[in-house]
Amino acid sequence: MGGRDRLAAIHNLKLDVIAHTALVEQSYRQAPFITSYERDQIVIDHEHQRLMQxxxxxxxxxxxxxxxxxxTxxxxPAGGVYRFGTKDAPCGASDLDATRDALALSPEAVLLTAAEATDLHYAATESLRSTPHTVLAFTWNKTPVKVLVNRFNHLPDAVETTQQFRDFWFYWGDVQQRVYFDNWRLVQGIEYPSNQITERNGILWNSTQALDIEFNxxxxxxxxxxDAKAAAQSLQSKGWNRPFSAxxxxQLAPGIxxxxxxxxxxxxxQNDGIVILETPISGTFTQxxxxxxxxxxxxxxxxAILSTSDSWPHTGGVRYDVAEGLPVYILDLxxxxxxxxxxxxxTLDPDALAKSKKQANWHIVSGRTEIGAGPNRMILYxxxxxxxxxxYMVYFPEHQLLYASDTLVLNPDxxxxxxxxxxxxxxxxxxEHLQVKTVYAMHQAPVSWSEVIAVLQKSLA
Incomplete structure (x- = not known):
């Protein structure tokens, strides 16, 4: 890449990048995934251990x-913020983690990080893109890391880690990540990969292409x-492993x-037990x-548990439900x-299911499904x-009440x-010829059905 001295002399890196991300967690019908796009100006300041994007x-x-x-x-080191105009708000835990990774495992830093590791060693040779690669392995910040170095040109072609992330991949536990380095450019005497492609659990998730690169x-x-207060609050974030609050x-009706x-x-x-409609966010929240x-x-x-959607983090508590040995009503798809x-x-952070090792007790919803009897009976559609x-939606016929899963949000206007x-x-x-007076949803408080229909008709006019 230009030698240890050149890499060590990089105080900061300025990038102008264009990127796209496969919305694995947001795509309504799964793969092929909907794609988001962004154009960023990034400064990675190694000297002061900070980042601006x-x-x-x-x-x-x-x-x-x-x-x-x-x-922005x-x-x-004091924490992180999102800046909207002139106002700062605490950033998310995943942004702190991504910054930590960028400062230590980015192309210009990863070999220096490896050289400082006390357990640096060779692992078994691997083939990448049909090319043999020497594998450097070490532990960084309790994270196992592998760097795949091309046998022919001696450039690092990929960095692999196993982590529990604090973005939506949190729910997948030990996530295998591989970041490919490609489209190499000679910049200020340093060979630098202008393209980085991130793969998680075998899914090509994100691609970032640098359009301009400047060192120091x-x-x-x-x-x-x-803002010091906002930054300090960011350090207290638990990510998605947040507690429940009552x-x-x-009360929507007696017993609801x-x-x-x-x-x-x-x-x-209900007469024969309690049914919980949605166990979102995390096992801690669900407990x-x-x-x-x-x-x-x-x-x-x-x-029983009703889990009406596949969307994250709506399914965040499902592993806890299974650990409790409860029947969980899920859609067939x-x-x-x-x-x-x-x-x-x-294994990195064992949850209740990792400890109990119970099997799922799925109840598959593929058509009209009735739950319970009496005034709080429910019908799933x-x-x-x-x-x-x-x-799937949940209808309470005796109350003409409808839970509409993740389909309804009334904007402030x-x-x-x-x-x-x-x-x-x-x-x-x-x-289904349902009579509905009131409707609510995962992100919407109860509202009159007729009111929502009027707003809908206005939007379609």
């Missing part, structure tokens, strides 16, 4: 004409000044308790839901994905729309986020 994103699942957005991520660019410390609860938050969940008391259900209805056992989630290794193919989603709910309701 000015990001212009194009998000395909935004409302029409609303796909573009801008944000700034991470320093002039920088201004003022650009890295961030603070914002609402809704707990609102970033992801809503409902505890339903809190179970504790609340047993606190409210100590005389009842938890009889989602079984292959959920089977993989349940089987995913969690697959939606089967183009955007709702992997969701009283418009619908993605009207197509709720249009498909309306079609399913009409097809």
């Amino acid at each position: 000015k990001q212009h994103s194009v998000w395909p699942e935004a409302d029409l004409k609303g796909a573009d957005s801008d944000v 991520l700034i991470v320093t 660019a002039a920088s201004d410390d003022k650009d890295f000044n961030i 603070a914002n609860s609402q 308790d809704l707990f609102q938050g970033s992801w809503n969940t409902t505890i339903v008391k 809190g839901i179970f504790d609340e259900a047993r606190k409210r209805y100590p005389e009842q056992n938890i009889a 989602n079984k292959p994905l959920l089977d993989r989630i349940v089987a995913a290794p969690h 697959p939606l089967r729309g183009a955007s709702t193919e992997r969701q 009283h418009t619908l986020y993605d009207p197509e989603l709720f249009r498909e709910v309306q079609q399913a309701v009409e097809h």
